[in-house]
Amino acid sequence: MRYSCSLKDRSLPLYIDSIGLDWEQEDVDRNQGYHYAHWLHTQEGEGIVEIDEKKFLLKKGQGILILPYVPHRYYNTGEESWKTAYFTFGGALLKDILILLKVKDYLYMDDPNYSMDPFMNALFASMDFQKEYESEIASGHIYNFLMRLKIYMNTHQKEEAIYGKIVRPLAMYLEENYMKEITNQDIVDQVHYSIQYTTKLFKNIYNVSPYQYLLDVRIRKAKELLVHEPDLSISEIGEKIGFNDTSYFISQFKRSEKITPKAFRKLYFRS
Numbered sequence: 655m656r657y658s659c660s661l662k663d664r665s666l667p668l669y670i671d672s673i674g675l676d677w678e679q680e681d682v683d684r685n686q687g688y689h690y691a692h693w694l695h696t697q698e699g700e701g702i703v704e705i706d707e708k709k710f711l712l713k714k715g716q717g718i719l720i721l722p723y724v725p726h727r728y729y730n731t732g733e734e735s736w737k738t739a740y741f742t743f744g745g746a747l748l749k750d751i752l753i754l755l756k757v758k759d760y761l762y763m764d765d766p767n768y769s770m771d772p773f774m775n776a777l778f779a780s781m782d783f784q785k786e787y788e789s790e791i792a793s794g795h796i797y798n799f800l801m802r803l804k805i806y807m808n809t810h811q812k813e814e815a816i817y818g819k820i821v822r823p824l825a826m827y828l829e830e831n832y833m834k835e836i837t838n839q840d841i842v843d844q845v846h847y848s849i850q851y852t853t854k855l856f857k858n859i860y861n862v863s864p865y866q867y868l869l870d871v872r873i874r875k876a877k878e879l880l881v882h883e884p885d886l887s888i889s890e891i892g893e894k895i896g897f898n899d900t901s902y903f904i905s906q907f908k909r910s911e912k913i914t915p916k917a918f919r920k921l922y923f924r925s
Contacts, residue, residue: 663789668745668796670789675778679738681730687723690742691752693799694718694728695763695770699736703728705760711861712738715766719803721752724759739774743796755804764858768806773799820845820852821859828864832871833896872896873910876903880919888915 662669671690676697694703695717703710703718705726710718712728720726722744730736763770773795780791827844828836838849841864845852856864872895879891886894892903907915 662744664746666745666789666793667747668743668751668793668800670777670792670796671742671744673741673774673778675739675774677738677740679728679730679736681728683727685725687725688720688742689722690744691722691748692720692740692742693770694720694738694740695774697737697739697771699734700731701728701736701738702731708859709861710762710764713766715769715771717763717770719757719761719763721757721759726760739771741774741777745793745796751800755800755807757803757807761803761807763803763806765806765810770799770802773802816855817859820847821856824852824856824864825860825867828868829871832868832875833894835896835898836868868896869906869910873907876907876915877911877918880915881922884919884923891915 662671679701694712696712696714698714700711700713703712703720703726705720705724711731712718777792777795777799780795824841824845841852842849847855853863856862856867860867862870875895876891879886879894883891888904889900892898892900895903897903897906904914907913907918911918913921
């Protein structure tokens with residue numbers, strides 16, 4: 655089910671642009687973002703949302719608010735259907751409210767128990783059955799939605815603090831030191847928590863372990879060197895990005911890119 659509001663009452667502090675329920679979600683890629691705020695959550699299946707080189711897994715009940723003009727893309731994770739609920743909205747007071755809520759670029763809600771389905775059902779019902787005052791009623795629902803976000807943020811401040819204190823600094827450390835040999839003890843020394851606890855927190859944010867994140871950084875750097883440093887051998891590139899074993903570097907590159915480093919380089923220069 656989908657509803658698109660062609661005549662928007664821009665005199666309202668908040669107004670709806672479009673809404674969908676039980677939507678068979680297609681892949682979307684918006685390099686320039688979208689001109690309205692956009693809420694999206696999973697009802698069946700699961701999908702991935704990418705923002706600022708971060709990947710957010712949306713399992714059933716999990717959702718994300720994306721602010722206007724924030725570049726993003728989202729897509730199904732597999733062969734099964736991904737069904738979502740979403741709505742887009744704007745309004746003269748939207749920017750001020752989001753500033754007060756301290757939402758910047760996006761807000762990821764990973765708690766499946768904090769369901770937005772009742773809200774979405776009420777919002778959709780207001781669009782379907784309250785024709786005379788649908789815009790005013792919808793505006794009230796959007797305000798309630800934003801207040802629910804405020805409650806969610808208040809109850810998840812600890813998680814936000816953990817991200818700022820542990821997860822993000824660790825990600826930056828891995829990105830800046832990918833060329834070095836990094837052990838579990840090195841990670842522990844950086845964050846001052848056990849590797850098991852740190853891995854759990856890291857996976858909650860990035861959906862991969864710190865080790866996989868490090869591998870992803872190394873493979874990305876390898877691709878840059880393969881293209882921009884044609885005189886470097888495969889083994890030299892492997893050493894520069896932290897792989898002491900060339901065979902292991904080649905196997906990890908192929909696992910990630912489905913092609914060997916040598917074939918990747920040839921393919922690039924052939925094109």
